[in-house]
Amino acid sequence: MGKEARGGPGGPGALRRRLAVGIALLTASGVLALAAPGEAGAAPSRCQGRKVRTLTFSTGYVNVYKKNGTVCAITFQRNPGRNQRMSVSVQARGFVPVPAAGTRTRSIGPVQTHAGHRCVRVKGAVGRGSVSTGWILC
DSSP: OTTTTTTOSSHHHHHHHHHHHHHHHHHHHHEEESSSOOGGGOOOOSSEEEEEEEEEEEOOOOOOETTTEEEEEEEESTTSOOOEEEEEEOOOOOOOOEEEEEESEEEEEEEEEEEETSEEOOOOOOOEEEEESBBOOO
């Protein structure tokens, strides 16, 4: 019996093994792609919950939402369409801020943190304009 009949390097067994390995790799990469977060913080595409504040400033505004102890914020440009440096952050008292920043034409965020019953601090900026709260939603 030669190598080919026993499933040697060039036989039908080798082909089956290569196909099995290829299918396993494709399946694993698909599972990883679904499980891995798409962007920093794996934030949702928009905030959930009830809008609790709108913080306005000269070049934009920040909408703040709350649901089940989670606070979420998005900064919007007052006049969308022009690329501008933007930022937003939410910080629960006693924890580090959760920021997002970049150059955008309309909005930046959302960012969110679980605050429970803690106070939060929210900051937002568009170009040279900005807003920063003290501790709110206590």
